[in-house]
Amino acid sequence: MSKTVILATASALALSGAAFAQTATSATATTDLNLRAGPGPNYEIASVIPADGAVTIDRCLTDGAWCEVSYDGTTGWAYSQYLTATVNDEPTVVYQNYEPLEVTTVERNTLGGSVLGATVGAVAGALVAGPVGAAAGTAAAVGGAAGGIIGADAGLPETTVTYIQQNPVEPVYLEGEVVVGAGVPQDVALYDVPEEPVQYAYINGRPVAIDPETRQIVYIVR
Incomplete structure (x- = not known):
């Protein structure tokens, strides 16, 4: 193969690689x-x-x-x-x-x-998906579903976060992802936080606070 053909082939490959990168x-x-x-x-x-x-x-x-x-x-x-x-x-x-x-x-x-x-761990069920797309930000801003006792993505008192962190419970793994607004199935046990209107669980590797009326995740402890 001539030097000219080799150079032309190399150039073509370089261009195709650049095009591939642009279409990622x-x-x-x-x-x-x-x-x-x-x-x-x-x-x-x-x-x-x-x-x-x-x-x-x-x-x-x-x-x-x-x-x-x-x-x-x-x-x-x-x-x-x-x-x-x-x-x-x-x-x-x-x-x-x-x-x-x-x-x-x-x-x-x-x-x-x-x-x-x-x-x-083993996946034992599925979360009810939270808001998707452009609706996600709106839902977090206005709170959870109607009838909830605490707004979505609500700030929690430091004492509540500390209690959840210092009192771990059996973790569960559910298909989906822990995001604010996602719903927790009825068969997943929720645990009380003393003198607070939220309950909590450890789901998919994260402690989460949950509105007990809607069973929606309202806060993720990171």
Whole structure:
């Protein structure tokens, strides 16, 4: 092969690589969102993507809502129901829109033991999804569902946070992600905080405060 052909081939590869980089899907977190070591709620939390934090989506599970993303130099898995990207100039929830977003998908059983072998507990149910997309910020601002006794994302007294931290309970792992506004199933035990209108549980590796009337998460202890 001549030197000219080699140079031309190298240039073409470089250009195709640049084009690929430009088409990588960017997304934004609609709420504070855990970045996990693997595709599930029972993997260790590596970091937290802040609300409105920008990520690059590397790939997503074909049969689920977990996507491998890069945020601020860290790569991990995030729950794509709380990620939005742009399709036709409109913000679009990433979950169930992998094809129009041109996101690479992968089967869970092809990920290998280095990813799938690091769980910390068994998944026993599912959270009721909280607000998604643009609605997430609005819901957090106005509070939980009608009839709740405490607003969503409410600030908790320091004594309440300390009590929850110093009185750990049996952890449970539920499909989905712990975000403000997510609902906790009826079969998950909630625990009282003395002289406070909230209850709490340890869900998906995080202590969370819960409105006992709506069973919605109102505060996440980080």
